[in-house]
Amino acid sequence: MQSLPLGFRMTGLRCGIKPAADKLDLTLIVADEDATAAGVYTQNLVYAAPVAIDRERTPSRRARAVVVNSGNANACTGQRGLDDARRMAQVTAEAIGVEAEQVLVMSTGVIGQFLPMDKIEAGVRNAASQLGHTGEDFVLAARGICTTDKSHKIATREFQLAGRTVRIAGMAKGAGMIGPRMATMLAVIMTDARLEPIDAQYALSEAVNESFNCISVDGHMSTNDTVLLLASGAAMDEPLPSSEGFVFFRELRELCVELAKQIPDDGEGASHLMCIHVRGCICDADARRIAQTVAESPLVKTAVAGNDPNWGRIVSAAGYAGVNFNPDRLELRLNGT
Template sequence: MTNQTITAPKGFQAAAVKAGLKHSGALDLGLIVADRPCTAAAVFTTNKIVSAPVVVSREHVRSGKLQAVFVNAGNSNACTGQRGFRDTLAICRQVGRALNIDPHRILVASTGIIGEFLPMEKVRSGIEAALAALRYSPQAGGNLARAILTTDTKKKTAYRKIRLGGKTVQLAGIAKGSGMIAPNMATMLAFITTDADISPALLRRSLSQSAAVTFNKVTVDNHTSTSDTAVVLASGLAGNTRITRQGTDYQKFHQALWQICDDLARQIAADGEGATCAVTVRVTEAANPREAHQAVRAIVDSPLVRCAFFGADPNWGRIVSAIGYSGARFNPDKLTCKVAGVTVFRNGRPTPFNRSQLSRKMKARQWQVHVCLGAGKYEDFCYTCDLSHGYVTINADYHT
């Protein structure tokens, strides 16, 4: 079969094993290893409470070079003090020694329970098993996509292929994220590989801009995690002329990277804990970008609105009242709202619509809410989902 996993771009191996970090006994520890040092860029959580892996990885990626990624699920190694840092550095040393890689060129990402120490005996054994299992195969890439999951119900993958200067360039990504998801990253991990040859500065620019309009536009529960990490490794083995300026090749690459990030972000929203539908909320004609953002956030952060999504209830009153307290300026007599493509409120008044037909549309897996403020030319959006009984059940039972 055609490889469209993170091992598809030239120069990358992956592995995933069962180290015993998840109570379920599922795959929970993995590696991505490049044949040579890669140009690298990463973005991390904005939470002031950050895990040891995030602190260490921020420092390691500062050079713009990485060659390996270690990841585990089931334990986030967050709020674990100095021992957490020692354990993270020990992981880097073990992987580095085995692969003859500088430990400072290894990124560590962990997700799962907060406040518990990593069981390092299991981790060390897991690393040994993962090193032995490294492969360039699609099976290896697919296994890693499963290993990083926690409360997710399905793996999240994306792939793009483009032509740069007559050379084929591949990009592939995997992600996890289902709960503790909010704008400014989420409890999410994303790993992207590419064989493009690109400068560190432009790779950082492309990832930063892509994350701002994809991963940072997702919310499931307005709760920002301690461990969020998104990283891109570029092996440079595609043979394209190195991208060093913002010309045509850069724009093609940036478009493909944005598509990877957007694809993964949409999958995260659709797989929100207990979600039955994914909803894109868009606000247009705001007075300025800040107020467009305020209006979007007021809608997606409202439990009442999100419960109405779950009930397939076209409750425009909850939406327009959220806009009313958002802080965004608008003329109520110009406010318009569409739900699943149906106008339910126009120029400050409700409009006639077939409630049962619209309710059926809202039972689809994906649909949109569009609010027009009529106050300017700016817009913003967010990917979200409904708030169901399932979300409460999962988070009442899941120990974080």
């Protein structure tokens, strides 16, 4: 694992939300100083309380922490759910000595149940006393956000930017209720680049569009999807110059793609990972529509699951995707053949 971004401490622990004694269920990530924050969220009209809170607080240049619980989505919980999400932020703020509005909240798990706030509050206070900056701390934090995942999902990058060594590190979770436009997944990405909020939001939105928004397991859009980007600026004295923006975006996008691929590969009941490439369309939107239609076809999925190269199902799915193309010029390759 490459070195972690400067300016962050983190941990993950078990606070008792999940019944299994070996499952972590709470993660705390803290920025040592005010950090730039950006977020991309579910497009579901039914969204969880933490999503409502975080939408109000991003983009920002004053974020200080992200607190995450797993095992309970705090979705479809009404005013009490909103109050509990705000309470999570308040308890976290008190534990680390910042303002509640500087804390972002994420939840994932079962929908329609109230949070066990006594357990979460105790867990947050314990986590605040166990923060660290090692690879082990990073893995603990990644484990704390998981639900039905078979394994935690992490990725790191280290590169030169404006004459400085800059780092990006990310963690993600997701295994079921995965469809285009992120699906049931959470991700927290940290960098020690110095970014303006508007630049961080643009870079994250574009990176998510080219990564997490391109995955599908079951086509089911979640209530809690959230991707957060925190930039501490600890590796740079000045904000990222516009001339270096593409370099940062390229590294961010590659990290998001790496994380995104780990999600369907870990999908509930999944035995194969399909990567679909569509070329020759008039625009990216048409290519994505064809790829999405093929990916979500039950007949294509069953063929792949059975190791059956039934290419007719793929061609048929492409044909009903609603994109105009010339069938006589269609070319299909499976595993290079």
